[in-house]
Amino acid sequence: MIADDSWRNQSQAFWNYVRVISENLGYSRSGKVLRHSEKDIRRALIDLNLSTNINVTIGQLVQYFHFRADLIETTIATYLQTPNEARTLFEEVVARYTTSVTSRFNQNGHENARVYTVKNGVPAIAPYNKQKGHKREIDYLTAVSNILISHHLAGEDFDQDPHRLPVVTESGIIQGAMSRRMDGAYPSCVNPLAVWEFKCYYYTTTFGSKISDAVYIASLDGYERDEIFNNTARRIYTTLFLDAYSAWLEQGKSYLCRIVDLLHRGSIDDLAIGAEVLTAIPEMVKKWRSSKLLPD
Known part of the structure; x- marks a missing residue:
């Protein structure tokens, strides 16, 4: 959205x-967002x-x-989805948009990611989450989003696992840089037109600081994006993907309120919530690709 x-x-x-x-009156109380x-x-x-x-x-x-x-x-x-709903959506997207899959294994011989062949797209990575035991599953939100982005980019490449900071350059000279490695960038982390972050906590039972930090991280990203634009006139679209019904709606309503505020303040360009990725990603990709045609 x-x-x-x-x-x-x-203003x-x-x-x-x-x-x-x-802050003074509260964001939510007794399971209700306050009006x-x-x-x-x-x-x-x-x-x-x-x-x-x-x-x-x-x-x-x-x-x-x-x-x-x-x-x-x-x-x-x-x-917002439960783990079972997210798994079902993942399986539906895999069936509709992919044709084959290969596994990646860590040094201990455990599968830590899958790479799907995407119809009309580049291979898409489906990583595992960082949970252990029975909670260790494919990171459904990331996997579904990577597959859909790949399909709708229709063969254009994008960075699904950046290992560097997003930077804006001109003639090999850095004109701007962000502070954090993002979860994805289009077309790459060098002169990106779009960057994004996933915040998905299907199996979280307590709303800890790591989740609440999503608000402050998104605010920082928006500030740095605006700073780059003011200094270089380069537009970078920022998207926050988030999911997990329990984490956000049952445990973290106050932080969900703050994220809605960030979207409407302009710190985030797009907010993609769980199952909404099915309709949101095609529109986002269209916007990213159109921005390539705009003059600097």
Whole structure:
């Protein structure tokens, strides 16, 4: 999904108030995303010793908090998958878009990835997750996304497992660089048109710091992407892929709220949630490929 036009161009002041009021009143409670009223917001501002005569309208804030809750509970919730649902989607995508598979093994002789031959695409990597025992499975979100990206790129290559930082260069001189290795890049990590990250925790039983860090990482990526654009006029699309019903909707609603905020603030260009990849990836690939035709 992309940002809703109603909230795409709000001021930084607006997002400052969203952040501070959400922190004071809470993002969720008793399994529900909170919808703050005008009375709630005025109470929070007074509680924080802040003026209620603010430079954004309280009515707008009320509307946004309702929008955010509705988006999570009526749309995002339908896309988030359980492990069994993710496995079923993976098997369906493999059956529809691939023709054969080979296994990769680690030094101990254990399969640690599969490489699928994709119809009209380049080979796609399906890695295993980092879990142990019965939780060790194919990383379904990454596998499905790699297969779909490969198919819709129609033979164009992309970097499915970057081992370097994304950089923007001109005549062999670095003009910009990001701080982290990403999970994927198109067409490569050198002068990428798009980069993306997977945050998928199907078997997580506690919402730890590693998952909550996804919010701050995405914010950093957006900041660095904007810095590169301001310095070089090179546009890099950023996408956050995430899945796992339990982790995000049952344990981490407050962080899911923050991710929705990041999308509408513009720190993320696209947010792909679980089963939504089936419809989101074709549109994203179309956008990436179109950007190759734009003048610098």
